Amino acid sequence: MNDKDRVNQSWEDTILCEVIPLGRDYIIRLSGGAHMHHHHIGAVSTAYYAEPMFVSDLEAHNRSVTNTFLAQDEISISIASDDNDTVGCQGVKGANLTHLYPHICTMTHVVPGHKEAILSEPMAMEAANRLRTTVTVIAGIHYEQLQIHEIDQVVDAAWCIFRKALTQAL
Template sequence: MTVQKFQPEDIELTAMDVGRDLLVLITGGVRHIGAASTAYAEDGNVKAQTSAVPHHKEHTISESIALKLASALGRTVTVVMGIHYDNLSREQIGRVVETVNSKVDEYLLQHI
């Protein structure tokens, strides 16, 4: 993988309507596919399924984001996520998570 210095300001959220559903791509640093989570309504609840590429950690936040978006928007949502920066500290990982959540909140403010 290419060396990528920590620059969370390059994290991007791109969304695309797919019929009634929503596809959300969240990437940053060295962009790739690390995990995909789909959240959907079933029996009055919102459930999710996640697939993760081995040795990637995006699934730790992609599922909660898919659930949040599907619940707020009332539609099926798939979140594909791939963010990579080299040698992150715990604080930097926290900043990545904060940045992603902020991007999701901004999206929701514009679409609810």
């Protein structure tokens, strides 16, 4: 038996998304679980606009930077930038979202053992693009013993809740 069986609610009923203005910026809290004590911080992503840099400007900077911090056997965060990055963005290694939002950069911190960065980073980028400002997404969703298809349902529900909250904030 998993949490979904116990609560007899839709996923949308157990996921919360709050868009909080902070001056001209925003904080978005995405949390969920069958019980309130399951809400937590699993990943935090900040997306912000960066001024485009011209190739001639890049020569003055060291553009080959990669930092990876290990916690036990997991990568908690990886910030990467390379010579092909003409915008000057940093992001989680492997996320490769900069083609969708070419002037938006991200920084993501992941608590070891958590997977919420798959939500927090693209959500932060989408929100920064739509709100036209800096956005930090704090994500933490936990359910016990979910099957793969249920995880997909939770991810879809989280995106639905996020987009509704973001639309209301506009």
